[in-house]
Amino acid sequence: ILNVEQxxxxxxxxxxxxxNFTCSFxxxxxxALHWYRWETAKSPEALFVMTLNGDEKKKGRISATLNTKxxxxxxxxxxxxxxxxATYLCAPDQTGANNLFFGTGTRxxxxx
Amino acid sequence: xxxISQKPSRDICQRGTSLTIQCxxxxxxxxxxxxxxxxxxxxxxxxxxNQGSEATYESGFVIDKFPISRPxxxxxxxxxxxxxPEDSSIYLCSVGVTGHYGYTFGSGTRxxxx
Numbered sequence: 764i765l766n767v768e769q770x771x772x773x774x775x776x777x778x779x780x781x782x783n784f785t786c787s788f789x790x791x792x793x794x795a796l797h798w799y800r801w802e803t804a805k806s807p808e809a810l811f812v813m814t815l816n817g818d819e820k821k822k823g824r825i826s827a828t829l830n831t832k833x834x835x836x837x838x839x840x841x842x843x844x845x846x847x848x849a850t851y852l853c854a855p856d857q858t859g860a861n862n863l864f865f866g867t868g869t870r871x872x873x874x875x
Numbered sequence: 876x877x878x879i880s881q882k883p884s885r886d887i888c889q890r891g892t893s894l895t896i897q898c899x900x901x902x903x904x905x906x907x908x909x910x911x912x913x914x915x916x917x918x919x920x921x922x923x924x925n926q927g928s929e930a931t932y933e934s935g936f937v938i939d940k941f942p943i944s945r946p947x948x949x950x951x952x953x954x955x956x957x958x959x960p961e962d963s964s965i966y967l968c969s970v971g972v973t974g975h976y977g978y979t980f981g982s983g984t985r986x987x988x989x
Contacts, residue, residue, distance in 0.1 A: 797978070799977070805982065806879070806967075806980040806981060806982045806983065807918075807967070807980045808980075809976070809977025809978060809979070810977070811977075812976060812977050852917075852918065854918075862920060862923075862933075863920065864920075865919070866917055867915075867916065867917045868917070
């Protein structure tokens with residue numbers, strides 16, 4: 764069992780606002796860090812898989828950074844839209860053996 | 876990326892009964908994974924299903940309670956046996972070709988045990 768913490772647990776933002784959330788994980792035995800978006804009644808969707816300390820990845824208005832030495836990753840959403848409303852999950856992979864430990868997620872609601 | 880068809884999408888079951896969840900993948904994959912999300916909890920890996928061998932279960936999960944079949948490289952089933960209300964959860968199957976591209980999930984089975 765891995766201690767993965769995501770904060771905040773939930774947040775509401777106005778359409779157009781930018782926002783960010785945090786994923787904290789043990790910095791030892793790091794292999795990769797996954798981010799997923801899970802919309803209600805749909806499948807979790809892979810956003811990013813990050814492996815290098817200092818890495819930054821971007822997909823449209825969503826970006827993520829990674830600090831493996833201190834064990835955290837930030838997910839940023841620029842100019843939030845109602846379709847961004849979802850639960851955002853992070854999952855560190857310590858060994859590359861396909862065993863992901865998911866955090867409880869950050870539930871984002873974007874208010875039109 | 877792979878496309879997974881998972882069914883049923885939801886079910887309401889009586890305690891003491893069993894439910895089998897199916898996942899069909901549109902391509903051959905070596906490993907399939909079964910997850911559970913209990914209300915308010917994180918996604919938790921139940922087991923890894925390998926074709927041609929017994930599934931590998933994570934701590935806290937046992938084969939008698941969650942028997943898994945993997946008859947070929949595109950299909951797997953998870954059975955939730957002798958259900959109790961504590962088994963009410965979302966169950967998901969997942970596949971991943973490599974660890975660097977993320978994993979593809981089925982659409983989930985929302986199980987309610989009454």
